[in-house]
Amino acid sequence: MRKLAYAAVLSMTAAVYAMPAMANDSVLAITKDPKQWGIQTGDYANTRYSKLDQINAGNVGKLQVAWGFSTGVLRGHEGGPLVIGDMMYIHTPFPNIVYALDLNNEGRIVWKYEPKQDPNVIPVMCCDTVNRGLAYADGIIFLHQADTTLVALDAKTGEKKWSVVNGDPKKGETNTATVMPVKDKVIVGISGGEFGVRCHVTAYDIKTGKQIWRGYSMGPDSDILVDPEKTTVLGKPVGKDSSLKTWEGDQWKIGGGCTWGWYSYDPEANLVYYGSGNPSTWNPSQRPGDNKWSMTIWARDPDTGVAKWVYQMTPHDEWDYDGVNEMILTDQEFDGKPRKLLTHFDRNGFGYTLDRISGDLLVAEKYDPAVNWATKVDMDRSSPTFGRPMVVPQFSTAQQGEDVNTKGICPAALGTKDQQPGAYSPKTKLFYVPTNHVCMDYEPFRVSYTAGQPYVGATLSMFPAPNSHGGMGNFIAWDNTKGKIVWSLPEPFSVWSGALATAGDVVFYGTLEGYLKAVDAKTGKELYKFKTPSGIIGNVTTYEHKGKQYIAILSGVGGWAGIGLAAGLTDPNAGLGAVGGYAALSNYTNLGGQLTVFAIPN
Amino acid sequence: MMNDDYGRPILRMAQARLGGLARMRLAGIVPAALLAACLAAPVAFAQDQQAAPAPAATTGVGTAPDGSKTEGGQAATKDDLGKYTLEDGRPTYHITNDGTMDWFTYSGYRRYHAECHVCHGPDGMGSSYAPALANSLKTMTYEEFTETVVNGKQNVGHGTADQVMPAFGQNLNVMCYLDDLYIYLKARADGALGRERPSKREDKTKAYGANENQCFGRPN
Numbered sequence: 001m002r003k004l005a006y007a008a009v010l011s012m013t014a015a016v017y018a019m020p021a022m023a024n025d026s027v028l029a030i031t032k033d034p035k036q037w038g039i040q041t042g043d044y045a046n047t048r049y050s051k052l053d054q055i056n057a058g059n060v061g062k063l064q065v066a067w068g069f070s071t072g073v074l075r076g077h078e079g080g081p082l083v084i085g086d087m088m089y090i091h092t093p094f095p096n097i098v099y100a101l102d103l104n105n106e107g108r109i110v111w112k113y114e115p116k117q118d119p120n121v122i123p124v125m126c127c128d129t130v131n132r133g134l135a136y137a138d139g140i141i142f143l144h145q146a147d148t149t150l151v152a153l154d155a156k157t158g159e160k161k162w163s164v165v166n167g168d169p170k171k172g173e174t175n176t177a178t179v180m181p182v183k184d185k186v187i188v189g190i191s192g193g194e195f196g197v198r199c200h201v202t203a204y205d206i207k208t209g210k211q212i213w214r215g216y217s218m219g220p221d222s223d224i225l226v227d228p229e230k231t232t233v234l235g236k237p238v239g240k241d242s243s244l245k246t247w248e249g250d251q252w253k254i255g256g257g258c259t260w261g262w263y264s265y266d267p268e269a270n271l272v273y274y275g276s277g278n279p280s281t282w283n284p285s286q287r288p289g290d291n292k293w294s295m296t297i298w299a300r301d302p303d304t305g306v307a308k309w310v311y312q313m314t315p316h317d318e319w320d321y322d323g324v325n326e327m328i329l330t331d332q333e334f335d336g337k338p339r340k341l342l343t344h345f346d347r348n349g350f351g352y353t354l355d356r357i358s359g360d361l362l363v364a365e366k367y368d369p370a371v372n373w374a375t376k377v378d379m380d381r382s383s384p385t386f387g388r389p390m391v392v393p394q395f396s397t398a399q400q401g402e403d404v405n406t407k408g409i410c411p412a413a414l415g416t417k418d419q420q421p422g423a424y425s426p427k428t429k430l431f432y433v434p435t436n437h438v439c440m441d442y443e444p445f446r447v448s449y450t451a452g453q454p455y456v457g458a459t460l461s462m463f464p465a466p467n468s469h470g471g472m473g474n475f476i477a478w479d480n481t482k483g484k485i486v487w488s489l490p491e492p493f494s495v496w497s498g499a500l501a502t503a504g505d506v507v508f509y510g511t512l513e514g515y516l517k518a519v520d521a522k523t524g525k526e527l528y529k530f531k532t533p534s535g536i537i538g539n540v541t542t543y544e545h546k547g548k549q550y551i552a553i554l555s556g557v558g559g560w561a562g563i564g565l566a567a568g569l570t571d572p573n574a575g576l577g578a579v580g581g582y583a584a585l586s587n588y589t590n591l592g593g594q595l596t597v598f599a600i601p602n
Numbered sequence: 603m604m605n606d607d608y609g610r611p612i613l614r615m616a617q618a619r620l621g622g623l624a625r626m627r628l629a630g631i632v633p634a635a636l637l638a639a640c641l642a643a644p645v646a647f648a649q650d651q652q653a654a655p656a657p658a659a660t661t662g663v664g665t666a667p668d669g670s671k672t673e674g675g676q677a678a679t680k681d682d683l684g685k686y687t688l689e690d691g692r693p694t695y696h697i698t699n700d701g702t703m704d705w706f707t708y709s710g711y712r713r714y715h716a717e718c719h720v721c722h723g724p725d726g727m728g729s730s731y732a733p734a735l736a737n738s739l740k741t742m743t744y745e746e747f748t749e750t751v752v753n754g755k756q757n758v759g760h761g762t763a764d765q766v767m768p769a770f771g772q773n774l775n776v777m778c779y780l781d782d783l784y785i786y787l788k789a790r791a792d793g794a795l796g797r798e799r800p801s802k803r804e805d806k807t808k809a810y811g812a813n814e815n816q817c818f819g820r821p822n
Contacts, residue, residue, distance in 0.1 A: 075731060075764070094764060119756060123768035127720055128731050194720070282716075405799070409668050441799065443712065450817050453773040459715035461724060461799055562730030591730055 023137035023181040023206050024267060030084065030136070035544035037083040040133045040178045041421060042500075044265040045329035048423035049501045050542045054549035055600055056504030060518045060527045061206040063598045064551060067107055073097065076537055078419070079133025079178060080498070081542035082141075083552075084155060089141055090595060092123060093558070094129035096145045100158060103545050109134075111158030113143070113151075121147045121169040124195065124318045124452065126558040130176050130537070132262075132419070137181035137206065148175045148186055150204065156301040164209035166190060166202060169300055172452050173197050180263040180272070182302045185212055187272055189259030193322070196254035196280045196455035201298075203305060212588020213305035217257025217276040217293055218243045224293065225305045232359055234387050246290040246315075254449055255287070256280035257294035263462075266340070269357055271299045271308055273342060275323035280578025282320055283444035283457030284398040290315035295323040297344060297352070299359060309359030314348050315388060318397040319373060319442060321348035322412035326421045328357055332429065334481050345422055345433050345481040347415025348389070350377055353480045361387050365483030367417075367476060368435055370410040370465040396491040397442050397458070405443040405459075412440035412462040414560055418496065421539060422478075425501040428521050430486055432507045434495035435582060437465045438472050475499075475509055475517075477524060493585055496561040497553075500537025508551060510536025512561055513588040516553050516598070533584065534592020538560055548599055556593040557585070604710065653736075663794035671697040671794045682809040692744045693781045695789035701802045705810060707795065708803040710786025713779040717770075725797040726790045732765060739784075739791035747784050751776060778817035 030038030034051040042048040055063065071077065075093040082089040087110065088101040098113040122129055125146060132566035135142040140161065141153040148167035153160055166188055167173030172195020180187045185203040192199060200216040215225035221241060228240045244252065258277040265272050276298065279291035295314040300307050314321045328343045334353075342356035349371030353363035364387075373396075374389035393399045400406040414436050422433040440462045447457035464472045473491035478484070497510030505521040512535040516529040535557025542551050626753040664675020672678045673694045678686035684705040686696040696704040715724065721732035728734030739747065754769035776783070789795040815822045 119764065119766050120768070122764060122766040123721070123754070128729075129764070339766070445712065445716070447716070448774045450773050450775075453768075453770070454717055454720075456716045456720075456775075459712045461715065558730045563720060 010095075020416050023185075024183055026152075026528045027136070027181055028140045028267065030436070035083075036085065037081070037541045037543045038136055039180070040079055040082070040135065040539065041262055041264065041326065042423075044267065046262055046264040046326045046421065047328060047330070047426075047501075048421055048539070049425055049497060049503075051503045051513060052542055052544055052549045053502060053504040054544070055502065055506065055542075055551065057506050057520050057527060059600055060504070060506050062600050063518065063528050063530070064601050065530070066597045066599040067100075068597065069101065069107055069595040071097065071099070071554075071556070071595070073593045074591040075556065075593065076128040076130040076562055077554040077556030077593055078130040078176070078537050078539070078559055080539040080541040080554055081552050082134055082136055083541070083545075084136055086545070087137070087155070088552075089134050089155075090554075091131055091134050091143065092593065093556070094125075094146045096131055096143060098134065098141065098143055098153065098158070100141075100155070113153055113158045113160075115143070115145055115149070115151065115225070117145060117147045117149075118169070121174055124169050124172050125174045125191070128558045128562055130559045131299070132176060133178045135179045135181055135186070140206070142179050143188060144175050144177065144179050144188060146174055146176070148173055148190060150179065150186065150209065151205075152209065154518055162209040164204055164211070167192070167197075169194065170452050171197060172455075175260070177260045179260070180265065181206060182265050182272060185302060187263050187302065188262070189274065191258050191260040193256040193258040193277045193280055194453065194454055194456055196256065196449050197258065198241060198253055198255050199258035199277065201274065201300070201305070203302065215305045215307070215460060217248065217259065217296070218252045218255040218279075218291070220244060224307070225300070228312070231307045233311060234361060235358065238310065242290045246292040248288050252286045254280055254455065255291065255294065257291075257296075258322070259324065260328035262421055263323075264327045264329050265302070266356060269340070270301060270303070271356070272302045273297065273299055273327040273329070273356065275327065275344065275346075277324045278317050278320050279324035281447055281455050281457035283402065283447060284316060284318040285402045285444060286446065286457065288316075291317065295321065296489065297323065297327065297342070297354070297359075299356065311354065311359055311361065311387065313346050313350070313389070314350065316398065318391075318444075319348070319409060321346065321415055323347065325415075325417055325419060327356075328422065328424050328431065330424055330426070330480075332481060341480065343424070343431060345417045345435075347411070347418065347476075348373070349411050349416040350374075350389070351433075351478055351480065351483060353483070363480065363483040367433065367478055367485060368411065368437060368465075368474065370411045370437060370439065370468060371416060371484075372408070374390050395486065397444050403443065403445050405441050407441045408439060408466070409437040409442055410465055411436060412438040413436060413442070413460055414462070414494070419497040420496050420537070423499040423501040423507065425521055426505070427503065427505065428477075428501075429479070430521070431480055432499045432501055432509070432521075433476050433478050434497055434499055434509055435474045435476055436472065436494040437468060437474050437490075438462050438494065439465050468601060473512075475524075482569055489519065489524050489526075494561055496537040496559060500540035500542060500551075502542060508540040508542075508553075510538065510540065510555075512536065512551055512557060512585055514555055514557075515550070516596070530598070532592075532596045534590040534595055535561070551598040552595060554593075554595055557589055558590060569598070606721055607699060661790075661792075664791040666696075669699055671695070673788060673792055674753060682807060683813060684804055684807040684810050685785075693785050695785050695792075695794055697789070697794055703789075703795070703800050703803050705804045705806050706782045706785040707789050708786075708800045709779060709806075710782035710784070711800050713775070713782055715774075718783070719774050721767075726787050727797070732767075735787050736790040739787045744784060747787075751780060751783070756785070774818055
């Protein structure tokens with residue numbers, strides 16, 4: 001009898017594994033097919049790499065515009081289109097319109113979905129009304145609106161299947177990010193770090209929108225879903241109250257740590273990876289302590305939400321170096337052994353390489369030589385400060401104190417890189433990273449908290465990195481095993497566009513003046529550029545349709561890049577009142593909202 | 603007073619003037635923030651009542667009788683908060699020949715770059731989605747400025763626009779510095795101040811500090 005029961009259990013287990021209904025399967029199937037582009041980041045590993053090679057280093061110079069589409073909205077356009085089968089799905093910034101275009105019929109609009117949102121959400125969104133795009137699984141298009149409503153739309157008809165509200169804009173809770181379908185759930189983040197929101201990651205049932213779990217970035221262990229014994233930080237258990245111990249009083253309740261970046265997933269390890277953002281406020285003196293787990297790389301189990309490991313990159317942030325940038329998952333040799341790696345280019349200017357299974361820190365090096373706020377990350381495993389940045393007192397806004405203007409900090413608050421995602425080519429084993437080359441003065445001061453109102457607490461002024469090429473950006477190739485820049489292309493403005501690497505040995509990115517550029521994956525040599533109608537803050541996409549490879553990009557300047565860069569930044573070394581030393585972006589481009597699609601002519 | 607969907611107080615323009623405030627004060631419903639704003643600007647509000655209607659925004663920077671830069675070169679008197687006020691009761695910047703500026707202009711610079719610049723850009727230069735206040739204040743009056751900051755503004759659905767300014771009436775970080783912000787932006791609009799970080803400045807006065815604490819409800 002016992003034996004029989006055992007066999008029955010076994011066969012039941014097998015039946016469970018055989019069930020095909022997991023969202024994973026559809027996402028994995030699409031992302032394995034290079035003709036489609038089924039997830040904003042290209043694949044679950046966030047590599048933004050395509051196996052298509054019809055467009056290659058030899059012929060990319062012949063690229064021409066094949067067709068275009070206006071979104072009808074003139075605000076910052078982040079993210080990019082999805083291509084599922086013969087359909088292309090495009091999103092817009094607020095009001096977050098969705099278009100389904102028929103690629104078999106010259107891009108005819110098959111359906112359009114326009115949500116009705118309260119315009120009062122607009123000013124609560126820090127820094128423009130961007131949206132980083134749609135997600136897809138199992139015949140459903142997922143739109144995560146500015147007002148935090150997550151909507152499931154039938155991919156064929158645009159019909160709404162269900163919707164769920166993830167936050168409250170009246171408290172400053174908004175959304176700019178895409179979502180990630182994993183297994184039978186959708187993983188969803190939230191914004192509001194400049195409004196004192198205590199941010200979280202939430203999993204909703206993919207069929208019904210019912211909330212399954214929610215893990216906060218700070219608070220009691222039961223809120224942040226860590227196991228004091230089993231969740232580790234650099235190989236050691238985090239222990240009881242690992243977050244609460246690092247805050248004074250109730251400050252954690254308005255602690256920030258927002259989750260508006262990109263998500264990645266390792267199906268084998270069954271772990272979801274993402275970063276949490278800055279602690280609130282920007283005045284570090286108002287929140288003594290390490291402010292855990294803001295500024296942290298998280299590895300969570302998608303089934304339960306419980307964290308397997310955490311690593312805080314910037315304890316007690318003093319510069320607004322949000323940790324939300326993408327985690328790129330690769331299987332590479334490291335020290336002669338095959339390793340499962342996670343590579344992350346943080347706002348704080350360090351490029352981190354970790355073992356994504358154990359959370360062990362392997363490499364942490366500056367990916368812009370201008371970075372000066374820390375000398376290095378302590379890599380001495382026997383040191384009590386292992387894994388912590390060695391902060392330079394001159395650039396510490398906490399040590400300089402409230403009401404003191406700390407000058408010449410690099411990078412600026414927008415980071416050496418913001419959300420604009422990098423790419424990884426398994427052919428060259430290089431990472432291609434769009435970066436900012438901007439520094440700042442930062443003066444923190446006391447602020448009071450009002451729900452739904454900005455809660456900032458610092459004045460900052462930004463300028464191009466001094467004693468450099470004078471531009472505000474670079475596009476770099478990075479070796480994540482050595483922590484070294486392989487090549488670096490200076491750009492006049494921050495590179496705010498997500499990169500694409502292809503098997504054709506070409507890397508694509510957009511610029512704020514509006515250029516789509518193609519460079520040689522090995523050397524960085526420029527092979528092609530075309531000026532689109534507006535500045536590019538979107539991410540480059542590729543797909544194949546009826547045997548032809550296409551490159552697609554959204555134009556529409558805005559986002560944080562639309563601030564200041566639009567007006568031009570002044571160089572403090574050029575003397576007081578020196579206006580126009582660096583030309584304003586507004587001299588090069590204007591507002592827009594259009595998709596441009598390129599191909600090699602027949 | 604009404605509340606919009608977001609629970610923010612909507613004040614009618616008339617109520618932003620002293621008369622409205624006085625009526626609300628009698629009714630005992632003055633929100634702390636508004637009271638604070640009122641405290642921070644006692645001279646301006648009092649004078650405003652005497653000198654109605656408020657004059658249109660002027661002209662640009664000029665040289666005042668004491669040799670320093672003020673709005674239109676008008677004479678300005680300084681109070682114990684360190685604020686300079688024109689004869690018509692409006693606050694003004696005051697920048698001496700060696701570039702020393704009044705505390706309010708400096709403080710306004712600082713507060714602007716915390717609360718406003720994420721939309722309106724550095725130095726009041728605007729962004730791809732919010733107007734350049736260094737231009738707006740060339741024509742916007744002190745009263746219009748105050749009213750807009752307190753109540754917000756919506757310009758929705760006009761082609762490119764969807765520009766929505768939130769109501770800051772309940773935000774102490776803004777309301778306690780309403781005059782500071784106005785004075786700084788007026789200096790930018792008038793061309794009295796370039797795109798630099800103010801360096802030489804008058805010190806913060808004791809009275810200003812006490813007023814600030816009172817505004818935030820902090821002990822002195």
